[in-house]
Amino acid sequence: xxxxxxxxxxxxxxxxxxxxxxxxxxxxxxxxxxxxxxxxxxxxxxxxxxxxxxxxxxxxxxxxxxxxxxxxxxxxxxxxxxxxxxxxxxxxxxxxxxxxxxxxxxxxx
Amino acid sequence: xxxxxxxxxxxxxxxxxxxxxxxxxxxxxxxxxxxxxxxxxxxxxxxxxxxxxxxxxxxxxxxxxxxxxxxxxxxxxxxxxxxxxxxxxxxxxxxxxxxxxxxxxxxxxxxxxxxxxxxxxxxxxxxxxxxxxxxxxxxxxxxxxxxxxxxxxxxxxxxxxxxxxxxxxxxxxxxxxxxxxxxxxxxxxxxxxxxxxxxxxx
Numbered sequence: 001x002x003x004x005x006x007x008x009x010x011x012x013x014x015x016x017x018x019x020x021x022x023x024x025x026x027x028x029x030x031x032x033x034x035x036x037x038x039x040x041x042x043x044x045x046x047x048x049x050x051x052x053x054x055x056x057x058x059x060x061x062x063x064x065x066x067x068x069x070x071x072x073x074x075x076x077x078x079x080x081x082x083x084x085x086x087x088x089x090x091x092x093x094x095x096x097x098x099x100x101x102x103x104x105x106x107x108x109x
Numbered sequence: 110x111x112x113x114x115x116x117x118x119x120x121x122x123x124x125x126x127x128x129x130x131x132x133x134x135x136x137x138x139x140x141x142x143x144x145x146x147x148x149x150x151x152x153x154x155x156x157x158x159x160x161x162x163x164x165x166x167x168x169x170x171x172x173x174x175x176x177x178x179x180x181x182x183x184x185x186x187x188x189x190x191x192x193x194x195x196x197x198x199x200x201x202x203x204x205x206x207x208x209x210x211x212x213x214x215x216x217x218x219x220x221x222x223x224x225x226x227x228x229x230x231x232x233x234x235x236x237x238x239x240x241x242x243x244x245x246x247x248x249x250x251x252x253x254x255x256x257x258x259x260x261x262x263x264x265x266x267x268x269x270x271x272x273x274x275x276x277x278x279x280x281x282x283x284x285x286x287x288x289x290x291x292x293x294x295x296x297x298x299x300x301x302x303x304x305x306x307x308x309x310x311x
Binding site: 022067074 | 234246249256
């Protein structure tokens with residue numbers, strides 16, 4: 001369960017789950033909704049997969065992700081979304097039009 | 110989360126306790142032997158359901174096989190509880206420790222409601238693979254809807270068994286289960302119809 005809470009504590013991952021609620025999507029399609037780098041997105045996908053919230057399937061050269069959340073996990077996602085769980089909750093306000101801005105890198109202005 | 114091995118042990122212990130309760134009830138009320146024989150047979154089937162599939166998939170435990178075994182174990186745990194609690198209450202009543210004939214029926218009803226909710230909870234996790242050729246979005250939507258329907262039905266049924274008068278609770282539970290079944294079937298039929306009428310795009 002800790003893995004589920006960890007996965008739901010990040011707004012980017014929560015947004016990924018929201019997008020996957022509509023339909024299964026490829027890694028590229030999902031990444032297009034965010035302005036973070038592809039390795040960062042891959043790390044997010046790995047956390048979600050480890051928590052058992054999404055599954056991946058390789059079709060040809062694309063990896064398609066889809067939601068495999070239980071009803072309880074979906075309820076937890078709803079709570080997390082409403083109350084903004086996790087250390088990154090302050091970034092929630094900056095998620096505009098489905099885009100999550102990059103975290104400021106050390107040394108960047 | 111409870112690990113698979115713990116659930117397996119719980120299933121074994123609950124089945125063993127259940128068999129003990131059947132034998133104790135048999136000792137107290139020997140004239141009801143057909144009921145106790147049937148209960149013993151049910152526990153034997155549960156133990157067989159726990160052991161036989163494990164022997165079949167012993168070494169090559171794929172993830173799907175492991176998941177199926179977990180589901181069987183969970184079902185046996187719930188079945189043992191569903192039978193064990195009324196058996197314990199019947200025994201307690203025989204010794205005059207508990208009053209009220211409704212208690213066994215109510216507890217079984219609550220457990221069945223919780224079991225339905227638990228089944229509904231994991232329903233969205235058991236979607237077929239995308240490579241099976243089905244429409245992933247529709248399959249996902251159907252499994253989510255069915256999951257939510259059964260969770261709400263199960264919880265409502267458990268609450269009904271807890272708070273309503275016994276006769277009304279039975280009717281309410283049946284109506285709730287029938288409604289959930291109807292909703293699931295209607296959406297399943299719609300899913301199948303849409304899949305058949307899907308236009309060919311080549």
